[in-house]
Amino acid sequence: MVQMAASHACYPIEEDYEILRHAGYFPTFTHISGNEDCNPESWICNEISKDYAYDYHEIFLRMLNSVDxxxxxxxxxxxxxxxxxxxxxxxxxxxxxxxxxxxxxxxLPSLCSLSLSGTELYFDNTNSISRDRIIKRSRQFFDTQIECIMKF
Structure with missing residues (x-):
């Protein structure tokens, strides 16, 4: 976790990201999935509608807004x-x-480093197969982000 802290700035308030995780919208799990066929694009774009996550996000923020x-x-x-x-x-x-x-x-190197440090609990960082798969999926994740921005 020390490497994670060094790779990513942490702020006292990060509710936006956490609200989406509460809703089950967590595409970064594709980095650590043992399923070889699992990739960010198929999960993000093809698997299921993400409307539920934003419905939850909006309700959660409205409730949070009423108290804080x-x-x-x-x-x-x-x-x-x-x-x-x-x-x-x-x-x-x-x-x-x-x-x-x-x-x-x-x-891109920053994203790969963050992904590797975020998965260090799950994989031995000397395991080149796991490391290479995580880096490959990080690149796929980043490519999908660029494609989504361009389509938008």
Whole structure:
């Protein structure tokens, strides 16, 4: 977990990502799946509608808002929204989207490192087959994110 902390900035408030995980919307599980046929694109784009996750997300935020309203607005910054931007904007019609940009030469190694550190509990990091599969799936995950943004 030390490597995970070094790979990814942690903030005291990360409710957006956690709300989606509560709803069962957690495509990063494809990185650690033992199923060789499991890949991010098939799970994210083809398997099931993600409407349920955003219905849950909206209800959860509404309840959270009733007891702990932010001073100005909610900042929803989970990268998982990339896969369902149409649904996201259907639920949050007044949302403003901000797209940040980083050099792909920095982002892809960072994503692979984050994926490897996030799965270190499940795999021996000296196991090259597991490591190579996680890196391959990280690249597939990233490719799918780019495709979703381009389609949107």
């Amino acid at each position: 309203m932010p001073q100005s607005h909610w900042l929803l910054k989970s990268p998982l929204h990339i896969f369902c931007l149409d649904k996201f904007l259907q639920i949050y019609q007044n949302a403003l989207l901000i797209m940040t940009h980083r050099n792909l030469d920095e982002v």
